[in-house]
Amino acid sequence: MITLALSKGRIFEETLPLLAAAGIEVLEDPEKSRKLILPTNQPDLRVVLVRATDVPTYVQYGGADLGVTGKDTLIEHGAQGLYQPLDLCIAQCRVSVAVRADFDYALAVKQGSRLKVATKYTAIARDFFASKGVHVDMIKLYGSMELAPLTGLADAIVDLVSTGNTLKANHLVEVERIMDISSHLVVNQAALKLKQAPMRRLIDVFARATQAQA
Numbered sequence: 001m002i003t004l005a006l007s008k009g010r011i012f013e014e015t016l017p018l019l020a021a022a023g024i025e026v027l028e029d030p031e032k033s034r035k036l037i038l039p040t041n042q043p044d045l046r047v048v049l050v051r052a053t054d055v056p057t058y059v060q061y062g063g064a065d066l067g068v069t070g071k072d073t074l075i076e077h078g079a080q081g082l083y084q085p086l087d088l089c090i091a092q093c094r095v096s097v098a099v100r101a102d103f104d105y106a107l108a109v110k111q112g113s114r115l116k117v118a119t120k121y122t123a124i125a126r127d128f129f130a131s132k133g134v135h136v137d138m139i140k141l142y143g144s145m146e147l148a149p150l151t152g153l154a155d156a157i158v159d160l161v162s163t164g165n166t167l168k169a170n171h172l173v174e175v176e177r178i179m180d181i182s183s184h185l186v187v188n189q190a191a192l193k194l195k196q197a198p199m200r201r202l203i204d205v206f207a208r209a210t211q212a213q214a
């Protein structure tokens with residue numbers, strides 16, 4: 001049995017077509033079912049649903065043989081012991097710095113003032129501002145980053161942006177793009193050795209589907 005870890009929402013939805021290209025179907029809809037282990041039409045493949053940020057942990061410790069996870073999660077979580085054979089080019093977005101429309105970010109950076117930055121992505125933010133030589137007070141948040149500049153909690157946020165609609169709706173502007181993000185296939189190295197043939201077949205399914213979509 002091969003276990004594939006996915007998270008509900010965009011990663012599940014954007015992984016399905018890659019599997020479907022090889023005739024692999026997940027037999028239950030996670031939006032309708034409360035099941036956490038979903039069978040597929042392949043007797044030796046099942047899907048487990050975990051929180052997006054838990055996918056690397058499941059794969060690292062062998063709770064799943066492989067998984068799909070955002071590069072943002074891999075950078076923040078660390079990718080120790082994970083083999084990363086493929087960029088699947090799905091769930092694309094970027095990590096950006098955003099501020100209130102009336103905040104002069106360029107001036108704050110130029111003056112060398114300490115910037116209060118609220119984010120869930122503290123590792124990415126720390127590296128980025130360090131490379132610019134900007135001093136920051138980092139405020140770790142777990143959600144609704146957009147609220148931080150509006151309430152005076154922070155001067156800036158570091159968050160994922162795709163369409164930019166969420167920023168716009170909250171009168172925030174994107175002032176710097178830190179990095180582009182997409183989702184990657186991550187593989188447990190022991191599983192790759194122990195279940196070599198079926199694992200290679202599945203990695204190949206993803207490789208072909210990704211190439212076909214490019």
Ligand code: PRT
Pocket residue numbers: 007008009010011051052053069070071072073091092093159160161162163164165166167181182183
């Ligand atoms: O939501 P939950 O707290 O359960 O977990 P999660 O946020 O880690 O999971 P999920 O499913 O929301 O995101 C999983 C992965 O999808 C992330 O790790 C990214 O790699 C990728 N991804 C791609 C995104 C987005 N696009 C995205 N737009 N993740 C989050 N967003 C957020 C964004 O921050 C904004 O708040 O979606 C909102 C809408 O974005 P706009 O710019 O289109 O308005």
Ligand code: MG
Pocket residue numbers: none
């Ligand atoms: Mg989310």
